[in-house]
Amino acid sequence: MRVLLVEDAVGLGDAVREQIADDGHAVDWVQCLDHARSSVRTTPYDLILLDLMLPDGRGLDFLRQQRSAGDVTPVIILTAQDQISERIAGLNAGADDYLVKPFDLFELSARVAAVARRYSGNPNPHIKFGDLQVDMSARTVQRGGLVVDLTAREWALFEAFVQRPTALLSKSQLEERLYAFGAEIESNTIEVYISRLRKKLGREMIETVRGMGYRLICE
Numbered sequence: 001m002r003v004l005l006v007e008d009a010v011g012l013g014d015a016v017r018e019q020i021a022d023d024g025h026a027v028d029w030v031q032c033l034d035h036a037r038s039s040v041r042t043t044p045y046d047l048i049l050l051d052l053m054l055p056d057g058r059g060l061d062f063l064r065q066q067r068s069a070g071d072v073t074p075v076i077i078l079t080a081q082d083q084i085s086e087r088i089a090g091l092n093a094g095a096d097d098y099l100v101k102p103f104d105l106f107e108l109s110a111r112v113a114a115v116a117r118r119y120s121g122n123p124n125p126h127i128k129f130g131d132l133q134v135d136m137s138a139r140t141v142q143r144g145g146l147v148v149d150l151t152a153r154e155w156a157l158f159e160a161f162v163q164r165p166t167a168l169l170s171k172s173q174l175e176e177r178l179y180a181f182g183a184e185i186e187s188n189t190i191e192v193y194i195s196r197l198r199k200k201l202g203r204e205m206i207e208t209v210r211g212m213g214y215r216l217i218c219e
Contacts, residue, residue, distance in 0.1 A: 001046035001116060001159070002176050005029045006036045006062075007078065008054050012101070016049065016078070019105040020112065023139070024152035024159070026179050033057045040066065044176065045073050046119075047112060052079040052090070060093050067094035074115045078103070113137055116163065127162060129218050132201060134162060141201070148200050153178055157193050161206065161216035170213040 003020055007013040008031040017027045028043065030036050033056050040048075052059040063075055076097040077090045087098050096115050099108060117125060117136055125137035133142040139155055141148040150158060160169060160177045174190050194214060198206055207215050 001025045001112075001156070002043065003027045003047045003049060003112075004036065004039055004043070004045045005049045006031075006033070006054065006059065007049070007051045008032065009051070012078075015105060016108065019109060020049075022152065023109050023112070024156035025112075026156070026177060031055070033059070033062050036062060040071070040073070047115060048073055048075045049108075049112075050075050050077050050095075052077060052081055052086075060089060063090075063093045063095060074119050076108075076111060076115060078108075110137070113139075116159075129162075129165070129216065130202070130205065132205070136162065143201060150197075150200065154193060154196055154200070157190075158197055158201070161214075165216050165218045168209055168213050168215045174214070 003025050005013060005017055005020070005027055007016065007029065010031075013029055013031065017029050020027045028039055028045075030039055031054075033054050036048075039045075050059045050063060059077065059079070063077075066073070066075075074096045075094065076099060077095045078099050078101060079086070079090075080101040082100045090098050096118075097111050099111065113125075113136060125135055127134040127136065131144050134140075136159075141150060141158070156177045157174060160174060171190050175185055178189065178193075179185055194206055194208075205217055207217050209215065
């Protein structure tokens with residue numbers, strides 16, 4: 001997924017970015033609402049991790065503005081405000097989940113995965129494609145009963161297909177899953193990772209539509 005992290009605390013922001021990146025997601029980290037607004041105008045995100053108290057305003061106001069504009073990007077609030085009234089206000093403003101600081105980074109990973117599954121239309125973490133058994137929660141794949149070892153980037157690419165089975169994904173859409181701002185994108189990167197996935201999952205699992213992109217074959 002492409003994740004926007006809006007957090008002004010340097011220590012926490014660095015830890016969260018590292019955790020989410022280790023999970024195989026591309027993360028753009030900004031430390032104020034002005035930069036968050038610029039980011040969402042130019043980049044399609046799959047998830048926003050949002051602090052509530054930022055140097056130039058309140059995260060809830062940003063969230064309300066996004067929802068009023070019709071933006072349905074899932075949002076998980078990260079905040080030190082633990083009052084019930086604050087949680088209710090966040091959820092009523094359109095947040096999908098709420099984590100109170102300090103929180104366990106592995107719990108954050110689990111909540112990110114759960115929100116992603118809900119928005120992909122399949123809240124069940126266990127999915128079957130042909131002879132592939134996929135556990136979205138544990139981030140594991142078995143082929144014919146044997147565990148398939150995927151790297152973080154291979155998983156990120158495979159997850160993009162799993163979340164939109166049978167959909168045609170363009171090269172640029174897949175690149176968004178792999179890279180954050182400033183990362184160098186080589187011209188053949190997607191082709192290389194598609195080749196690796198085919199070797200591990202079966203050549204028949206991913207179809208090439210010449211000049212347009214790729215799609216997962218779910219039969």
